[in-house]
């Protein structure tokens with residue numbers, strides 16, 4: 001007797017779907033939910049089979065493949081970083097990824113991860129800052145006001161209550177765009193208080209938290225040691241590839257440095273400028289209480305973030321649950337669907353008779 005089985009299906013989310021999801025949820029709520037899922041996954045760090053991402057580098061930028069699994073799901077993201085992409089009408093960072101069931105290998109979710117990368121990076125930065133920054137932090141400087149910056153501001157407001165922003169970008173129009181977007185978002189009861197600054201030094205002076213989000217192929221010194229103030233938390237996001245850094249190396253010995261995954265950050269993060277035994281602590285160790293985070297109000301902390309596969313695992317998990325809850329996305333076939341799964345050729349024959357002539361030619 002033939003038994004009928006329900007085949008697992010593949011949900012597809014394109015950028016419009018994810019945008020819709022964020023409108024339905026509201027960005028602050030989405031960031032809160034994603035940060036919660038991310039923290040859950042950091043807390044079970046030892047469950048994951050981890051590896052540094054695989055990068056393909058050219059003079060123009062990098063394309064990276066980021067796989068990870070916990071034995072239940074396998075996820076990967078393919079992401080690029082091309083700082084001069086504006087000249088082609090493309091963003092600096094674009095990404096797509098998938099979540100697969102480990103029991104079958106079936107792809108359960110195929111998704112855009114461009115909007116999602118901005119969301120997950122912001123949630124990750126804010127989660128780290130909530131753990132490492134002074135609890136009385138009120139003012140944040142954002143250096144580099146491109147695609148990631150709006151989400152960062154929203155996340156620091158949603159998770160840490162940061163309302164006062166100081167913005168600096170080499171391109172003042174970028175700061176004006178960021179200011180306009182944040183004031184138009186109407187996501188919080190009271191608006192952000194925003195000051196556009198003439199230099200990084202002006203923006204950083206008196207800030208409790210400094211987020212560096214610049215895109216530049218090569219070593220840069222967006223924040224130098226003379227700009228440091230006691231008790232500052234630095235969220236260094238833009239230095240994320242070999243040879244691509246944002247901090248003056250003299251900043252690092254003056255701070256306690258926290259990272260995502262040591263082997264990858266030694267190659268890609270700010271600490272690539274330091275000796276191989278430069279001391280760092282992984283964020284999961286602080287979140288689980290294995291290692292201390294901030295130990296005093298005058299300590300300077302640096303979150304040397306490069307972006308790790310676990311963050312995209314959490315993001316794909318978040319997207320899957322949210323898309324199901326709100327009924328967003330569509331179903332796509334990524335495999336054949338015949339009664340005898342081994343009769344792939346027979347399935348193809350049956351399909352091909354329906355193909356238009358032009359396709360068969």
Ligand code: NAD
Nearest residue numbers: 092121144146147148169170174213214215238305306307
């Ligand atoms: P973007 O190109 O949209 O914006 C970058 C902005 O930085 C631009 O407005 C540019 O004018 C400005 N800038 C460049 N050099 C500057 C300088 N010296 N001082 C002030 N401003 C400067 O890029 P994006 O998508 O916002 O990404 C920002 C950076 O974050 C990139 O380097 C990207 O690779 C990185 N990133 C890291 C993670 C992570 O997880 N760590 C995730 C996403 C993106």
